[in-house]
Amino acid sequence: MALEQTDVEKIAHLARLHVSTEEATEVAKRISSILELIDQMQGIDTENVAPMAHSFDAIQRLRPDVVTETDQREYLQKIAPSTQDGLYLVPKVIE
Amino acid sequence: MSDRTVAALSRSLAQGEFSSVELTQDYLSRIALHNKGLNAFITVTEELALAQAAQADAQRAKGQHGPLTGIPIAHKDIFCIQDVRTTCGSKMLSNFIAPYNATVVERLNAAGTVTLGKTNMDEFAMGSSNETSFFGPVRNPWDNERVPGGSSGGSAAAVAADLCAIATGTDTGGSIRQPAAFCGITGFKPSYGRISRWGMIAFASSLDQAGPISKSAEDAALMMNAIAGPDSRDSTCVEGAAPDYMSTLNDSLKGLRIGVPRQHITKGLGAEVEKALQEALKVFESLGATVQEIDLPNNHLSVSAYYVIAPAEASANLSRFDGVRYGYRCDKPVNLEDMYKRSRSEGFGDEVKRRILVGTYALSAGYYDAYYLKAQRIRRLIKQDFDAAFKEVDIIIGPTTPHTAFKIGEKSDDPVTMYLEDIYTIGVNLAGLPGISIPAGSTSASGKALPIGIQLVGSDFAEAKVLNIAHQFQLHTDWHKQTAEV
């Protein structure tokens, strides 16, 4: 399936990636060639095949409801781009 | 030192031929000498290494030691090491000092290994050549104009060039086995779920698996004994203790049934690689194994399915890199959207962005069934092929890669061609099986000698069997002893 420039812009926005108009055509071409590779599987009849999300059949293990973590704010915020009063700062969110 | 396998170094340490500090200093000086040319390490942790080595020596003196005590190791820069920069080969994390240890690191630390540093890799493990690293390409020790393979290219090059005794790697579609083949060493991807993924930066969660990159199958077994087994922090890590992988290494191969996939021996396979494979099969036959052809009829679809599933999972896994809590944030964002878009576009390289876009597309409204669900159904077909094959044979042996290491820049303009080179390894990840690449030949067809690898694939959780067979091969061949001249 060939991708249009507008498709690229739409998915780029969903993925919060900046793709300029000039780049969009090139990106569309590259992704289209990947989709062409992917489309090999379209001809295969999988009507009665159940999707497989994990390679083995196992079930989720459960964790006891116990608090095991302690406050590490100061340590963890050393690597943050911007903080104040213990909060992570981001450009103003407009509701 | 002529034999730098972990097994040999461990014996020397035990006999007091040298201390771990001396051994570590030797490796550090080799790194100082050769890393500039190879670019195998992103970060060298000299201070940490010497401290760990001194501690290891002290433990040996007290008699509290195991086979890995004092062994210098390198970790792929995808594993978090507390208070050490952990970049995942990306600008996005070029300033990221990890606040915790990966389980693999924690267990190897506990086993007494000495951390020399963090090895170079394709950005977020997305690549087969190590050319997508923000920190520049790694060079193949056998031929500096060639790639070491990827994504664990730094680990493979470091082991091949004796810049460490053993290294960790991760494998999502061949990222341990393919660089091992390209660098003439042993690379083992255990079954999905055998080793905890806690602290291993995710690329594609349902496919990623950690494993050893080493100079022999025996060394791989030594590392497996330290890292395999359940972890309460990883829901997908299987319960039940892992076996002792050393204890079965010397099991006889008499009566072993080997299957060679008909679909792997096609015109796409390089002549030298095919020749090496046939020679290797003869070795196995001489050890009492029988060889038969088998079918993996859907193997040709593995690359298609993989390039939906892996990017889809990656597109979500990489959403956390948003410039809010850690990692790269763009300069002076004008608003929230600008911060997201510029941080991510400036922080990620082209291949990573491409895969995020492909994955986002495959999951988006209207395409989910045709791409994502379809790929998951194909995945089951591929798994069923393996299940059927393992009713007839004990092990599947074939080439690891169609060709030997290619030149830097040769395929970087054509991602699809590069993707197709992973045709023999990807299906193994989709099926979650254990697979090992071991050296089985060499070719000088293009000038310099280049190693050739073959791949052994076992059934679900048959790691011990795979290591046993690889070890027996290595007892009767010398390919794994060949070293690159750096």
Added chain:
Amino acid sequence: MGWETVIGLEVHVQLATHSKLFSGSSTTFGAAPNTQASVFDLAMPGTLPVLNEQALRMAVKFGLAVDAEIGRRSVFDRKNYFYPDLPKGYQVSQLDFPTVGKGSLEITLEDGSTRVIGITRAHIEEDAGKSLHEDYQGQTGIDLNRAGTPLLEIVSEPELANAKEAVAYLKKLHSIIRYLGISDGNMSQGSMRCDANVSVRKTGSTELGTRAEIKNINSFRFVEKAILHEAQRQIDILEDGGRIVQETRLYDADRDETRSMRSKEVANDYRYFPEPDLLPVVIDEAYIEAVRAELPELPNAKRERFVAQYSLSEYDAGVIASSREMAEYFEEVVTICADAKLSSNWVTVDLQAVLNKQDLEIEQSPISAMRLGELIARIKDQTISSKIAKTVFEAMLDSTQSADEIIESQGLKQVTDSDAIEKLVDEVIAGNPEQVEQYRAGKEKVFAFFIGQAMKASRGKANPEQLNALLKQKLKA
């Protein structure tokens, strides 16, 4: 032809676990920002989720309480979107295979009638953090303490016909989750939050109209107001020949209006897919039966029992049973005083009035069940009259003394000594010859005057029945 409203509610309930849904961080409310945010909650690279067993158990408990199908194999999915209070860039939720499937809830309306409302599903998911919009150098502050707190999102069928039904549904839900102990249901702290899907249609029509989703409703009162406002807004538009836009609207309690949140609406495509870091959750029969065995007596069953066991009216029984705490309080009172009817009156009228006035929950009541029970016991054994009991009750509010201590210290004990009462009656008759004459001449109304005089003389303590009988007898003579 008129309009009718169709409402479906999506209620998010914070499950009262000690630790988060997928990490070992504390869920305590009100901690300093980001002090309860671990490496997993901050979405540090390489971290992984492991499911909290209590969150699952609580969800199953809820499912059983509303007679729902329990998903034998539930699957977690990733819901992808970017927001600064969503650290991973996706929320882990359950799309196609929720833990709780179809169920139902009986609600009681103001006129005492009941209706059964369908529950579509209830799924487990993670809460987000909080964005603080106060000015931090012109920026927004992010607190991730709440991120990863387990939520149960309970989705109703679009079967609620008006704002009052919506409130009744919400109150019943509130009652059940508190009975089950799976959440404190505190709306003002956000541990129970409500989104309402509201649409209108011509009366009698069977098709649903275009709906608007109203978010951010954080009290029972606002639910009613927001729905009323939104329904009217839609009717106004339709009557003017307009068209309803499917959108998300925010309820602004200060202005009592809803307004569009178009900024958040731009072509959302959540790209759900199964969460690869978690495996399917499989629940077997034995697990379900074990959880069922832990279920407490629920409001409806309790109400029926109160009617049967204590002969309460349906209404009183319903009021008391609506709150687990009130029901427990009531039963403790009954145990002590052995009079259910009196207990019901005192709990639902007198005590409730005090609680309302002081804005207290029954578990914060200034008078414990034991003290109230002892007070009622004194009415029952005629130590004091009902009227004096009110005085004692008032005194008890400001003290820790028992009813007996107050009755004793203030000398409020009812006079039942017939000699004393006779003396009183004699005095009143002797002191009011004029009225005695009037009474004896047939003016029976004057009787009330004698009662009043006698009571006044006894400072209210004379046993009214004895007094009554004796007065009648003496006046006749």
